Amino acid sequence: MEAVDQLASAGTFRVVKEPLAFLRVLEWLFAIFAFATCGGYSGELHLSVDCANKSESDLNIDIAFAYPFRLHQVNFDAPTCEGKRREKLSLIGDFSSSAEFFVTIAVFAFLYSLAATVVYIFFQNKYRENNRGPLIDFIVTVVFSFLWLVSSSAWAKGLSDVKIATDPEEVLLLMSACKQQSNKCLPVRSPVMSSLNTSVVFGFLNFILWAGNIWFVFKETGWHSSGQRHAQDTMEKQSSGYNQGGYNQDSYGPAGGYNQPGSYGQVGEYGQSQSYGQSGPTSFANQI
Secondary structure: OOOHHHHHOOOHHHHHHOOOHHHHHHHHHHHHHHHHHHOEEEEEEEEEEEOOOHHEEEEEEEEEEEEOHHHHHOHHHHHEEEEOEEEEEHHHHHHHHHHHHHHHHHHHHHHHHHHHHHHHOOOOHOOOOOHHHHEEEEEEEHHHHHHHHHHHHHHHHHHHHHHHHHHHHHHOOOOHHHHHHEEEEEEOOOOOOOOHHHHHHHHHHHHHHHHHHHHHHHOHHHHHHHHHHHHHHHHHHHHHHHOOOOOOOOOOOOOOOOOOOOOOOOOOHHHHHHHHHHHHHHHHHHHH
């Protein structure tokens, strides 16, 4: 308990309130929901075959299947309505690749989110000590965003195929007894796919969370800080250029060309012309 208390006191749990760590916690939870709703699924459908000869009928045919949805390995027996002979059939399709890929991405995302959250809380100083930690975190976040999109899309298509392959109407077409009009083949109950639909939703929600977290991880890298410094330097250069240019000088003030009173305000040439006008008659009078 003392070791736990020391770790708790050393860890800055306030980081969890920041967007970066808070989204990591959400990614951790949503990854659990994603692989739990898909990897823990098991379903069952029920069929009935009512033969013309009632003694040959089977009104309770149960077909169970589960993750990873290798349906071609799911076998069941069905009556042929030709005596006591029964035929052994299997479902169609193998959708394990998309399902396992989806669950694998969810498990690795769960582990990485947990590890990243621990680093944010207890080793935040070492994480921000150099640019290596944020860069690795940024690259991993981008990769997981892409993988979530691919795996969720693939699993959504795989789930659609699973629904078709386990549709009771489609399974009844596999039975030879159902091809005869004298026999009645009916679906009793379809499998419940609500948890699988939920897994697809959580898959795309995980993609949105990881893609949205790219920006907050990018802000921790040196690329973002260097970009900010470059933008600040550019703004400072532009502002200094405007301050040194002619727009901020008092070109229209007392030292400028437009407000200089030299030619229009001072009594210059025009004032002196009056004295020139008075000198003419004086000299003429002296001559007389």
